[in-house]
Amino acid sequence: MANTDNIAIKVExxxxxxxxxxxxxxxIKGALINLRKRKKGYEKQxxxxxxxxxxxxxxxxxxxxxxxxxxxxxxxxLAGIYTPDSGAIHVSGKLxxxxxxxxxxxxxxxxxxNVFLNGALLGFTRKEMLAMxxxxxxxxxxxxxxxxxxxxxxxxxxxxxxxxxxxxAKGDILLLDEVLAVGDSAFQQKCYNYFEELKxxxxxxxxxxxxxxxxxxxxxxxxxxxxGSFIKKGMPVEIADIYLEDxxxxxxxxxxxxxxxxTSKLSAKVIAQKxxxxxxxxxxxxxxxxxxxxxxxxIKDGISIAELNTSRDTLxxxxxRARYYLDTTxxxxxxxxxxxxxxxxxxxxxxxxxxxxxxxxxxxxxxxKGGALKLADTWKYE
Amino acid sequence: MKQxxxxxxxxxxSELVRTDFKLRYQGSVLGYAWSLLRPLLxxxxxxxxxxxxxxxxxxxxxxxxxxxxxxxxxxxFNEMTVQSTTSIVGRGDLIRKIRIxxxxxxxxxxxxxxxxxxxxxxxxxxxxxxxGVEIHSSLPLIIxxxxxVYMFALGLSLFLAALFVKFRDVSYIWEVxxxxxxxxxxxxxxxxxxxxxxxxKLIMLNPMAQAIQDARYAAVTHASPTIYQVFEGGYYKxxxxxxxxxxxxxxxxxxxxxxxxxxxxx
Numbered sequence: 001m002a003n004t005d006n007i008a009i010k011v012e013x014x015x016x017x018x019x020x021x022x023x024x025x026x027x028i029k030g031a032l033i034n035l036r037k038r039k040k041g042y043e044k045q046x047x048x049x050x051x052x053x054x055x056x057x058x059x060x061x062x063x064x065x066x067x068x069x070x071x072x073x074x075x076x077x078l079a080g081i082y083t084p085d086s087g088a089i090h091v092s093g094k095l096x097x098x099x100x101x102x103x104x105x106x107x108x109x110x111x112x113x114n115v116f117l118n119g120a121l122l123g124f125t126r127k128e129m130l131a132m133x134x135x136x137x138x139x140x141x142x143x144x145x146x147x148x149x150x151x152x153x154x155x156x157x158x159x160x161x162x163x164x165x166x167x168x169a170k171g172d173i174l175l176l177d178e179v180l181a182v183g184d185s186a187f188q189q190k191c192y193n194y195f196e197e198l199k200x201x202x203x204x205x206x207x208x209x210x211x212x213x214x215x216x217x218x219x220x221x222x223x224x225x226x227x228g229s230f231i232k233k234g235m236p237v238e239i240a241d242i243y244l245e246d247x248x249x250x251x252x253x254x255x256x257x258x259x260x261x262x263t264s265k266l267s268a269k270v271i272a273q274k275x276x277x278x279x280x281x282x283x284x285x286x287x288x289x290x291x292x293x294x295x296x297x298x299i300k301d302g303i304s305i306a307e308l309n310t311s312r313d314t315l316x317x318x319x320x321r322a323r324y325y326l327d328t329t330x331x332x333x334x335x336x337x338x339x340x341x342x343x344x345x346x347x348x349x350x351x352x353x354x355x356x357x358x359x360x361x362x363x364x365x366x367x368x369k370g371g372a373l374k375l376a377d378t379w380k381y382e
Numbered sequence: 383m384k385q386x387x388x389x390x391x392x393x394x395x396s397e398l399v400r401t402d403f404k405l406r407y408q409g410s411v412l413g414y415a416w417s418l419l420r421p422l423l424x425x426x427x428x429x430x431x432x433x434x435x436x437x438x439x440x441x442x443x444x445x446x447x448x449x450x451x452x453x454x455x456x457x458x459f460n461e462m463t464v465q466s467t468t469s470i471v472g473r474g475d476l477i478r479k480i481r482i483x484x485x486x487x488x489x490x491x492x493x494x495x496x497x498x499x500x501x502x503x504x505x506x507x508x509x510x511x512x513x514g515v516e517i518h519s520s521l522p523l524i525i526x527x528x529x530x531v532y533m534f535a536l537g538l539s540l541f542l543a544a545l546f547v548k549f550r551d552v553s554y555i556w557e558v559x560x561x562x563x564x565x566x567x568x569x570x571x572x573x574x575x576x577x578x579x580x581x582x583k584l585i586m587l588n589p590m591a592q593a594i595q596d597a598r599y600a601a602v603t604h605a606s607p608t609i610y611q612v613f614e615g616g617y618y619k620x621x622x623x624x625x626x627x628x629x630x631x632x633x634x635x636x637x638x639x640x641x642x643x644x645x646x647x648x
Contacts (some may be wrong), residue, residue, distance in 0.1 A: 018646060076645070078479040083642035106401065108408050113401070120397035121480055123390045186488045222438065 007092065008173050008204040009055040009078060014087030019364030039067060048228045049071045055221070057093075057172075058202040058282050060195075062215045062222030064239050066246055070228040072177065075099065093204070096122060100177065103160030107151035111142065111161060116152050118165050132168055159167045159187060164366040167194050173204045192217075212240040212303075212334070216367050235327070237333065237364055244335040250360045251278045263287050264352035268296075269342045270294035270360050278360045282322045284342050286352070291315035291345040294322055299337040305372040315345050331366010332374045394482060398490035399497070406494075417498050418505055421457055425450050426455070441601045442572045444515050445448050447506070451602060452569040452594050454502045455528070458559055459535050462495035466539030467546050478482050484641040488543050491535055499528070499639040520600040524606060527597035530626055534589050537630035540637035547640065547647050567591045574605050586612045592622040 019042040047070045055061045067070040076082045078089060098253035104121045105114050115136060119129040139142050140160040145153060153161070176195075195218050198205050209215055215222060215236050222239040223229040232242060265284035272279040282294055293316060295309035310322065328336075338358040342351045369375075387395075388635045429446055432438045434648070439445030458584045469491040478484060567590050576582045585591050586609045598606035615620040 029551070054597050057608040080646045081478065097480055103479045106405065108405055109401065113404065117401055120390075121476065121482065123394075125389055125393040127394070288632075341589050 006057045007054050008059070009092075009206070010059045010090040011051060011078070011217075012088045012090070014048060014051050014077060014084040014089060015046070016070075017083060017085050017332050018078060019043070020044045020048055020097045027113070034165065048077070048225075049082075051228075051230045052087075052227070052271050053223055053230065053233055055204065055206060057204050059221050060199050060219045062206045062208060062219035062236055062239065063206065063208045063225065064210065064212075064215060064222055064241070064243050065225035066210065069225045069375045070224050071208050074225065075177060075206065078206060091330050094123075094170075095173040095175065096169045096171030097175040098166055098169075098177060100174070101159060101166055105150060105158065105162065108149060110145040110149055111153065111294065111334050113167060115146075115161070118162065119168075122165065122172070124168075132326055134308055134356050136161075136168065139167075156184070160201075163187070163190065163194075173206065175206045175208075177208050184345050198281070210243065212243060213370060216240050216333075217366075217370065235367075236334070236369055241333070241363060242363060244361050248335060248357075248361065264342055265341055266294075266352040266354045268338050268354040268358035269354050270338075270358050271323070273360055275363070277325050277329065278328060280324050280326060281342055282324070282360055283314065283320075284322075284330075284352070285319040287340065288318065288344060288351060291317065291350065293343050294340060296324065296338055296340045296341055298326070299339055300334055300372045304339075309343070311343075311345060312360075316342075328360075328362050330371050330373055331362045333366070334373055335359060335361050348376070385626060391483065395486060395490055395493070398486070400491045402490065402494045412428055413553075415580055417485050417501050420503060421502050422505065423453060424457075425453055425595070428453065428570060437569050440587050441574070442514055443508075443605055445572075447510055448572075448598050448602050448606065449570070450509060451506055451598055452567075454499070454506055455594050455597060456564060456567065456569050456590065457502070458495055459531055459632040460500040460564075461498065462492050462532075462535045463538050463556065463560070464553075465491045465495060466535075467556055469539075470644055471550075471648055472542045476646060478645050484644055485540070488637070490534075491528065492532070492539060496532065497523055497537075499630040518600065518604070520604075523600040524597045527593045527600065528625070530589065530593045533630050534593075534626045537626070537633035540633035541629070544637045544640040546642075548645055561592065563588070567594065569594065573612075583612055583618070587618075587621050587625075589626045609637055628639065 006347045007276070051074065063071045064076060073082065075097070076099065078091075079099065081097070081099070102114075102118060104117055109117065112133075113132065114131050116126065120126070137146055140157070140163075142153075142157050142161060145157065150158065154205075160162065177230065192214070195207075195214075199218060205218075207219060218356045219236040221233065222236045223233045224239045224242045226246065232239065236321055264296075265283045266282065269281050269283075269294070270278055280296075284292075284294065286292065293309050293311040295311075297307040297308065299305070299306040309314065316322070336359065338360075340354040340358075342353075343349065344351055346367075368376075403414070408414055408626060410416060412419065420452050424566065433445060434448065439449065442448055470477065470484065471489050473487045475488070477484065505641050533585060542552055542556060565587060566585060568585060573582060573585070573591075585594070592609045595606050595608050609619045609622065
């Protein structure tokens with residue numbers, strides 16, 4: 001029992017089931033009818049199955065999973081909003097959940113009144129709120145509007161005000177849902193600065209997200225959840241890789257059923273992958289009489305990082321296969337997608353694009369690097 | 383229900399009650415004055431109809447005050463239970479997103495009703511002075527009657543609020559029950575108008591009837607028959623108190639059992 005002192009949250013074999021009503025019949029009549037028919041008016045959905053893990057004090061702990069994997073439910077269980085069906089959660093210290101910003105904000109109250117209400121919900125006394133009221137307003141930069149009703153605020157102002165209160169929370173353990181980091185990029189930057197601060201202060205933070213860059217950047221431990229089951233606990237880079245692989249698998253499944261264009265067909269496939277390279281094969285077939293060329297782009301996070309085509313190399317006729325050998329050594333870790341298009345050579349008209357997604361993952365192991373390109377640490381210091 | 387009133391809970395409670403009051407009369411010209419005006423106007427209507435036209439209060443000294451006190455107490459019971467019924471669902475946004483003690487939401491709506499009651503009692507006191515009601519030494523006993531009504535209403539509020547999460551019919555059913563309760567309780571008519579002794583006894587088993595009669599006896603006139611006079615000897619006179627106790631404990635237990643699942647059931 002020597003190391004129990006530094007455990008902030010201990011989760012032991014928790015399971016959670018939701019009852020999903022077949023139709024919303026929260027009336028006595030509905031209940032009576034179901035009783036008479038001896039029919040259960042609901043379906044059971046196992047959202048979490050036998051999950052156990054520990055979070056140490058001072059850890060920035062990520063919970064990662066795809067949509068519907070149960071990660072938000074897990075966060076709500078940790079927050080004490082839901083009660084597990086079985087298992088136990090031990091929390092040592094005061095816990096402040098941020099499932100959403102500005103909980104309890106009421107449009108008919110003034111900004112000032114909302115600050116005090118929200119503060120009380122976060123566990124502050126009125127005296128404490130009075131002491132930091134000016135700081136909150138300053139930080140949110142909406143001094144002039146504090147005596148106006150919240151419904152007259154722009155959504156940006158509301159978020160700023162809510163965030164400005166939230167960052168004063170002094171709980172030992174903070175639960176952050178990814179919805180925190182919504183809004184414009186300037187606000188996102190503010191959020192990230194706050195996360196950075198929390199990390200420096202060695203506060204215990206539980207962070208739910210599917211933004212793998214944020215997970216890699218802030219977390220020092222993470223777990224992966226798939227369909228309500230615990231898959232792995234590990235370093236954020238490993239966990240991020242599992243997430244990306246999972247995501248790729250499902251998009252592949254989703255895309256395979258699509259119709260291909262009639263006159264021209266093009267598909268791309270990763271046929272071989274090594275640590276430092278992938279080989280992609282493109283299969284094309286067209287009724288086109290003219291010469292054609294193939295263009296490809298390498299995409300990461302929705303941004304094309306490289307584009308090239310075969311027009312200078314060789315022109316293509318009606319049908320065939322082409323392979324491209326892609327050296328991935330300059331790439332950072334992450335998920336990459338190959339987009340391909342078949343073009344008519346004389347007027348560069350697009351005839352077909354690949355209907356499937358050819359994707360590959362570059363394993364990343366260096367958490368100090370982000371973005372698509374891996375640059376060397378050629379620093380100079382003075 | 384550990385750590386019943388920590389510093390944080392107190393702060394939250396006061397914020398919730400404050401918000402409640404601010405929002406209640408949002409946009410009305412007279413604002414808070416309505417807390418007093420509404421029961422007064424209702425009182426005037428009932429007074430004109432039942433005292434002036436139907437002459438129900440003949441023979442009861444200070445009948446207008448007697449009537450007013452009964453209405454104020456019933457209104458409190460009515461307001462508190464009705465508001466509490468929808469309180470948990472109405473605050474669903476909080477319950478789904480943060481961890482606050484669930485009972486606090488019902489408790490805060492009960493406090494706003496209590497504050498309203500206090501304001502109304504001030505009006506009753508003013509009328510008592512105008513009407514020249516003599517102050518009995520039994521006056522402080524009214525506190526006990528009010529406490530009993532509060533506990534009864536609190537037990538029902540907890541039960542109804544938890545039940546409403548599952549069955550939205552509850553609010554409609556409760557409205558009807560309240561209407562029936564209003565006429566089954568000797569509020570508009572003095573108990574002496576019920577000549578059937580068995581019926582009189584049955585009526586007095588209702589905690590609201592017993593508490594209102596006690597309060598009238600304590601504050602307005604000893605001509606108000608209480609349960610002790612109706613039953614004289616025997617243990618039957620303790621039934622209303624037993625009902626209050628059962629409702630309060632039952633309400634607390636049911637609420638506690640259901641509270642765990644509010645977030646997912648709302």
